[in-house]
Amino acid sequence: MTAPHARHRRAVAIPAGMAMATALAFLPNTAATAADRAPAAVSADATPLSYVVNVKPGHGTSASVKKAVGKAGGTIVTSYDQIGVIVVHSLNPGFAQTVRKVRGVQSAGATRTAPLPSAATTDLGAPKVLSAAEVAKAGAAAGQDPLESLQWDLPAIKADKAHEKSLGSKKVTVGVIDTGVDDTHPDIAPNFDRKASVNCVSGKPDTADGAWRPAASESPHGTHVAGEIAAAKNGVGMTGVAPGVKVSGIKVSNPDGFFYTEAVVCGFIWAAEHGVDVTNNSYYTDPWYFNCKDDPDQKALVEAVTRASRYAEKKGAVNVAAAGNENYDLASDEITDPSSPNDTTPGDRVVDPSKCLDIPTQLPGVVTVAATGAKGIKSSFSNHGLGVVDIAAPGGDSTAYQKPEPPATSGLILGTLPGGQWGYMAGTSMASPHVAGVAALIKSTHPSASPALVKALLYAEADATPCTDPYDIDADGKADAVCEGSKNRNGFYGRGIADALDAVTK
Numbered sequence: 001m002t003a004p005h006a007r008h009r010r011a012v013a014i015p016a017g018m019a020m021a022t023a024l025a026f027l028p029n030t031a032a033t034a035a036d037r038a039p040a041a042v043s044a045d046a047t048p049l050s051y052v053v054n055v056k057p058g059h060g061t062s063a064s065v066k067k068a069v070g071k072a073g074g075t076i077v078t079s080y081d082q083i084g085v086i087v088v089h090s091l092n093p094g095f096a097q098t099v100r101k102v103r104g105v106q107s108a109g110a111t112r113t114a115p116l117p118s119a120a121t122t123d124l125g126a127p128k129v130l131s132a133a134e135v136a137k138a139g140a141a142a143g144q145d146p147l148e149s150l151q152w153d154l155p156a157i158k159a160d161k162a163h164e165k166s167l168g169s170k171k172v173t174v175g176v177i178d179t180g181v182d183d184t185h186p187d188i189a190p191n192f193d194r195k196a197s198v199n200c201v202s203g204k205p206d207t208a209d210g211a212w213r214p215a216a217s218e219s220p221h222g223t224h225v226a227g228e229i230a231a232a233k234n235g236v237g238m239t240g241v242a243p244g245v246k247v248s249g250i251k252v253s254n255p256d257g258f259f260y261t262e263a264v265v266c267g268f269i270w271a272a273e274h275g276v277d278v279t280n281n282s283y284y285t286d287p288w289y290f291n292c293k294d295d296p297d298q299k300a301l302v303e304a305v306t307r308a309s310r311y312a313e314k315k316g317a318v319n320v321a322a323a324g325n326e327n328y329d330l331a332s333d334e335i336t337d338p339s340s341p342n343d344t345t346p347g348d349r350v351v352d353p354s355k356c357l358d359i360p361t362q363l364p365g366v367v368t369v370a371a372t373g374a375k376g377i378k379s380s381f382s383n384h385g386l387g388v389v390d391i392a393a394p395g396g397d398s399t400a401y402q403k404p405e406p407p408a409t410s411g412l413i414l415g416t417l418p419g420g421q422w423g424y425m426a427g428t429s430m431a432s433p434h435v436a437g438v439a440a441l442i443k444s445t446h447p448s449a450s451p452a453l454v455k456a457l458l459y460a461e462a463d464a465t466p467c468t469d470p471y472d473i474d475a476d477g478k479a480d481a482v483c484e485g486s487k488n489r490n491g492f493y494g495r496g497i498a499d500a501l502d503a504v505t506k
Contacts, residue, residue, distance in 0.1 A: 010282040010322040010429035011221055048091050048116045050077075050203070052261055052304040053099055053108040057084035068102040077262070078204040080269050083307035087203040087262040089116065096297060109300030111261040112287055114343035127220060127423040128412065135237075135422065139407065145231075147238040147422060151414050152374050152404035153394035157434060158501035159241050162441060166504040167233055167244030169444035174229050174247050174436050175276035175317070177267040178222030178283065179257070180214035181249030182418035185223065187231040187238060188247065196248035196274040203262030205270055212249035213418075219257055220417045222249060224425050225282055227416025228433040229440070237422055238414050241437025241500060245444060248276065258286040258343055261301045264360070268308035272315035277443050278454075279312060280436040281321040281360050282429035287341035289324075290356035298356075305359045313365050318443075318451045318458075320367045320436040321360050322395075322428035323383040327481055328353070330362065330385030331491060353385075362388065367439070367455060370492060371395025371431035373402030374411045376465070378481065378492045380473045382428055386484045386491035391462050393434035393498045396426030401473050434498060441503035461506055462496035464488045 051074065055065055061079045065086075069076060073092030079085070084106075092098070096108045130147075140146045154160045173193045180199075183192040199211035214222065230247040231240035250270055252263035264285050271279050285291070285305055291298040309319050328335050330353050337356075338348045353362070360366050370392040371379035378384060379397040399411035412424035435458070442457050443449060449457070467483035467490045474480065483492040 010284070010325060010432070011425050011427035048089055049095075050111045050116055050260065050262055051088045051090060051096055051108060052111055052265070052300055053086040053088055054106045054300055054303050054307070055084045055086065055104050056106065057082060057307065061086055062104055065102060065104050068099060072098040074099070077202065080265060080308070083269070083311050085265055085304045085307060087265075096300070100296065107296070107300040107303050109297030111301060112258070112343050113341040114287070127224065127417060127425045128410070129417060129421055129423040145233055145235060145237060145239045147414060149407045150409065151238060152408040153413055153434065154239065154241070156372070156374070156376065156394045157241070157438065157498050159437070162500035162504045163233065163239070163243065165501070166441065166444060168242035168441050169447065170244060170246055171447065172245040172277045172440050172443045173275060174242070174245060174278045174280060174440050175250050175271040176222050176226045176229070176247060177250045177252055177264070177271070177279050177281050178225055179219040179253040180212055180222045180251040181226045181247070182213050182223045183249060185227070185416050185418065185420055186236045187227055187234070187416050188223070190232040190234055191230045191243070191246050193246040193248040196246070196271070196276055197250065198270050199251045200263045200266035200270060201251060201254050203266050205266060212251045214251070215255065218255050219253065221282070221429065222251070222253070223418050224415035224423070225280060225429065225433045228413065228430060229280065229437045231416055238416065241434050242440040242444070245440045253283070259283045261285055261304055265304050265308040268305075268312040271317050272312040276312070276317050278318045278320060278436050278439045280433050281319065281366075282427075282432045283322070284324065284361060285359045287343040289337050289340045289342070289358060290335070290351045290353060291359055292351060292356035294355070302357055302359055306363050309360050309363050309366060313451045316451060318367065318439050318454050319360065319365065320369060320432050320439060322432040323361060323368050323370045323389055324358060325381040325427050326383060327381055328383045329481070329491065330358070330383055330388040331484070332385070367391060367435060367458065368494070369393055369428060369432045369435045370494065371397075371428045372493070372497065373397030374404035374408070375402040376497070377402065377468045377473075378471065378483075379426070380480065382431070384481060384483065384491045389491060389494040391435055391459060391495050391498055392465065392493040393431040393438075395428050395431030396424070438498045438500050438503050441500055445504050457503070457506070458498065459495040461499045461502035462494070463499050464496040465493040466490070467492055
């Protein structure tokens with residue numbers, strides 16, 4: 001069975017009445033740097049688009065490229081010289097095609113198919129918010145936060161036992177590259193890293209106070225993720241997987257809920273330059289679910305995000321990403337993608353996922369996370385794939401499919417919500433932060449460990465989990481997905497379920 005196609009691909013609407021969160025509206029205005037030459041003539045009804053132009057890394061943008069950008073009708077918004085990515089706005093519909101011919105330009109492509117600003121406004125639902133009565137009713141054992149009894153996901157990865165040994169180090173920061181984080185939440189405020197937080201929506205860092213927070217009309221997704229990772233063990237609300245580490249908000253989603261390439265590039269570079277040890281990426285880069293490298297625009301997007309994620313890892317960050325919620329086999333020969341481009345008019349297209357990549361999920365070096373439910377098996381919606389999925393962790397599932405043991409009542413994942421609230425969501429969006437939290441505990445235990453060593457320990461310490469065969473999650477007599485591989489590495493669980501206790505003891 002396949003989960004519904006939704007804007008927030010990594011948080012999902014499932015048959016428990018819980019709809020995934022989304023957001024509403026436009027790309028903020030940015031202060032741009034004019035290129036040297038007057039722009040090419042464009043038609044009166046032209047609409048502006050955003051582009052990435054990829055050049056040789058390690059040098060400032062050459063005068064000749066700047067001149068060519070201006071001549072082609074482009075305005076440079078910002079340049080990330082360390083990876084050779086330039087963010088450009090242009091009214092010229094032929095901008096990318098023209099600039100690709102310029103000496104020194106390695107690739108260039110439009111980051112969207114909708115004009116700037118985007119006009120889409122689609123509200124796909126909200127998390128299941130805990131009422132005041134439900135919060136008051138929740139009972140906690142000695143040493144637990146009040147809502148911890150509802151968090152079946154913590155014992156599922158032995159985080160409750162890990163917390164008896166260590167809560168993690170405040171010298172470790174996890175960057176939540178997402179829709180924004182409400183740092184005023186009482187469960188997040190004690191662990192929030194202000195210096196490592198930013199708004200990257202325009203593709204250029206905005207460090208104004210609170211710029212990383214979601215607006216009231218925007219998605220609570222990033223705040224939920226942040227709480228799953230590092231909600232403080234402070235006698236209030238819930239407990240994160242690594243409640244002693246720091247968490248930062250790196251906002252890359254515009255108010256419509258779109259994660260465009262220029263924002264994602266900015267997010268990775270910001271993390272790299274501000275001491276972030278782990279990044280969590282519970283999204284795919286819009287507007288293409290899969291970016292096919294035989295398309296010149298999509299090729300440029302893959303190149304830009306690849307450069308940015310690799311740079312972050314080179315600077316010390318472990319990049320963790322959600323596998324997605326369509327029950328796709330990402331190791332199959334072909335997948336029908338009905339959702340791209342999602343910012344204008346999507347249409348069915350058949351892609352080879354080994355050549356058309358879900359980014360950042362399928363990029364080299366990124367830890368790809370599948371989701372499990374309260375019974376410890378693959379969530380009904382979770383993407384999978386032998387050689388693609390690296391590890392698995394709780395992401396929730398319909399309570400009807402995977403019901404937790406009491407006193408927990410919901411098969412979904414509890415997290416923090418803006419405005420001092422808590423609520424349930426589900427998706428590989430919720431699985432990824434569990435792994436990011438475990439990676440942060442490993443980094444806390446081994447402060448000198450490189451990203452490669454943190455990942456090696458993450459995989460070695462995971463609890464090997466054999467394939468679920470047959471996998472008939474809705475018990476209708478038909479297999480809903482096929483798992484390939486051995487107990488120690490397979491398409492459903494990768495190397496196994498993340499283990500927080502081993503992270504603090506080995």
